[in-house]
Amino acid sequence: MLREKYASEIDTLRSRFAHRRSAVLPMLYLAQDEYGSLGEEVVREVADVLDLPPTDIFEVVGFYTLFYDRPVGTWMIQVCDDAPCCYCGAEEVMAALKEQLGICENETTEDGMFTIQRVKCLAACGNAPAIQVNLAYLYDVTPEKIDGMLRDLRSRAERGETFRLSGRDADDYTLAPDGSLQRIERRLGKTPEPQPSAA
């Protein structure tokens, strides 16, 4: 199905790299954006499109937490619990999430809105604790702002403004004092500076 629907995009991807293998990550983003997660059948489809051994694609999906190997909620919230984030309060952020959503790690709320997960380093230690929401980065998250953040995410979902599951065009955000998401410009190779809050 990917092959038919995204024929030109796939052609571009395949022609961009000298080795088919190099196109695995962008292809997986494409597939995840299309299907919402990368179940067994989807991974096999990607392997087929790229004419690579399925095992190799499963390895990539298994290694990166960017790829969801099972169905997830509208918002996939991934909390980095590696050392720097941990020092800056990641565990507290996790605890707040669990408490407010009433779910444990790797679970999805009953309304299908949120899934929470622990992940390893997101390479945003300068703005710890960092979390990822549908592959968008949220920096300097604190437990107090979790409530507002969840509210913002819910209302975005109601307005149909969810983020794509393609890491290729993910944005960066900080949280306003009320917890709402504020988009900041991504600076390549630099940790973004938090922008002054509009409030």
Added chain:
Amino acid sequence: MAEDITLIIDGVKLTVPEGTNVVDAARTVGIEIPVFCYHPRLRSVGMCRMCMVAVGIPRIDRDTGQCLLENNRPVISMFPRLQTACTTLVSPGMVVMTSTDEVKRAQRGILEFLLTSHPLDCPVCDKGGECPLQNLTMGWGPGTSRFEYHNKMHFEKPVPLGDLILLDRERCILCGRCVRFQDELADDPVLGFDLRGRDWHIISKSDPPFDSKFSGNTTDICPVGALTTTDFRFRSRVWELRSVPSLCIHCPVGCNVNLDMRHREVMRVMPRENLAVNDIWICDKGRFGQHFVESSERLTTPLMRRGDQLVQVSWEQAFETIAERFVAIQRKHGGTALAGIAGERLSNEDLYLFQRLFREVFGSNNLDHRIGTPGDLPDDDIGVMLGVGSGTSLVTLGKGTTVLVIGANPEEEAPVYLLHLHQMVKHGGELVVANVRPTKLDHSATLSLRYRPGTATQLVRGLLRVVLEEAGTKHLSQKTTGLAELRAALNHPMASVVSATGVSEDDIRAAAHTFLQAENAVIIYGAEAMAEGTALSQDLGSLALIAGKTGKANNGLLALLPWGNSRGVLDMGVRPDRGPGYAPLASAAKEREGAGGRKAAEGAVQRGLSAREMWNGVVEGRIRGMYLMGIDPASAYPATRTALEKVDFLVVQDMFLTPTAQMADVVLPAAAFAEREGTYTNAERRVQRVRPARPAPGDCRPDWAMVQGIAEAVLALLKGTDEEQGTAKEPRKKLKGKKREAPGGAETATESPGPSWGYLTASEVASEIAERVPGYQGIAYTRLANAASRGGWGRQPNESFYYGGTCYRNSEGVGIQYPAPAELSGAGFSLKPREVETTSASGGDTRYPFLVVTQRLLYDGDPFLRDSQLLAHVPAPYVAINPSDARSLGVQAGDRVRVASVAGVLELAARVSDEVPAGCVLIPSNLPGAPLSMVQTGLQTRVAVSKVGGRRE
């Protein structure tokens, strides 16, 4: 050539070739550096960190570029951290220390860490007793652990990676040897790592999972008990096993194996190293497909027909009856009314005596090893005359070598060769693969040619043309005839070759060029090539001759004949037209006379009947008695049943009561290869030995002993009647011979023609073969037991580091490769092309529009697969059809289709595959219940295909 580098390891000065890593370098002077992930056959990755050593290099003076000296000794600057020895290549003046306190501490730390998640379930682990993790822990590890026992990682106990291999994720130390083996050596990238951190584990997501014919090897090199085979799991503790050196007789590679025995039972089959044959690998058929030996259905006593039933009889009764009946037939209808067929998985000793019985005792050349189907491949003679030179080892090929594979699929026909060819390409060799359809070898090929079915000969003539254009006959060193005829046959424009074969001129030129320019070149041809008839092999021979690629090591032809001793069958002369050693019948008969035999009977000089002619002969009443040894025509070629029923007297010698045996008058129970001595000759003409590992069940005897039993009974009967009658009848005159001593020196009981019988051991038969079969001179059992004196890459005291404890070094003999006639001076060869017998895909009878491409499968209806788990891998009978043909026939994958030829009909499940050329159908030759012989009309068969139940609307 790589330069030599001198370095110092633990105070020992040594010199090794450039590019050697520190582990291997240390090994050459007997210094052990413990490893888990490193394997000499695999790329170094430094994953396990076990091989940590302290490394220093001479400090260089920046001004002078010279080594800094202090007290006349170079100043060594040590690397600030320990290095992994497996990824560190030696450099001049390097100093390595493998047992400093710092190194010891690191080794202890790594082992302690590896064991944090290891379940320590050695008492129930199959690897226990030959486990590198156990051994290294005892040798280098700490006695205690600082980690909490209850914090160990737990996984569900073994999960299947495939149906043959189980994975215990708790035991796995994640060294990746199995993954690398599948990626680098087997070229089946079906294993990988999933997740990460403590959840990291091996997965296989191919369909079906672990889809590889080499999967068993991963359990050998697994340094822990993470990978186990369903075949051996929980069957035995390894220290109870007794290893008996043997061979795999399933295919022409002739892999060396060990049969690991507990008492009388074969508990497992393991590879035995032979650097000239299988290196340290075997395929899964060799490993898991030997259970037939212990089948409960084995015959145990001689059987004789009484009315409708086969009843047990004694050996004496069996031999007497056979002798009486055969002699009666011989007297009444002549020796040529007797015929024999022997299978290609019998040993040379069996085959040699079999043909002796027929030629010398019965005076008949009605001998064959084929079943007599219309599709029987012609005997391959060129493949031995111009065979790969002695000293050839596919294992070591690399840069400077070109291998041309034509009409062959080594993955199915000779699996271990696929590993060797893949490695050859990795080491810089050129691999040209020419087939009608894609095969797995195309992945490795440096040039793939796709020719139209039936045009391989034209393709080879195209190559010949280019070679002659480029080099003329300057490389032609052998004495040859027929060059003019060859040139004449090539005398048509290249464009016609291109249009006939569908291969571009550039590709033909490139293939010919790489072949010609290579320092060494080998041509491998298989079943699909041989199905094009002898014209192709003749031309392949001419190609090798004209390019000067014959008569030396790593050069020449290599035919992939079907079974483990298919070469031996031809060498021993079990065929109607040649004697042992490919001698013409007249000279073979003369040789026998010279050896003290009687004067040859007329029947012994005339060409005998081939199997195909025998079946007609039976129907026409010319053949009255048959002796079938280790072959089952009733299953493989059902059309023979009429003849088998009609023949007056039928002796079948087999391990099982096969459908053919059920029709026999006398059935003789044969010992399996694991129950006897014997020699087998592989595709490269390497003669190798098997040894008895277990007692044969019941009264089974080795085949050669039964042939001898018949021969002696016949001779005793003839002698007795001669004395009784005292009249000079024709047979008597013929049979007058000198009393002779057996080569072993044993006095014989009977007065017999030719060398006497009365062999006591297979070794005596082998000595006679060595004496009388050209090529086999000097091949005695004692010499076959010589093992290579050196391992190819040095060895370390504790071999389990390299073999995971479960492949064995070869101390029992690597066999002898006898020289090909092309290596001997004075041999002459003909270049004269033969007439092409094949038809191409286009044209022909419109009622039968499709050409059958016959495919050999490794896992097929082979009766030797009985009781093996591999039976689950044998596909249901099928025919593969090109998508466009399938569309026009209205056939979809899975439909039942009728495949009909002039000869008969098969009903098969359809597969649709674009790997099948249009206008062709691909049918495996021997799937259970659907022998292709039922529709074959010749080497090439044309068929009509229709959907069962009419056309789809």
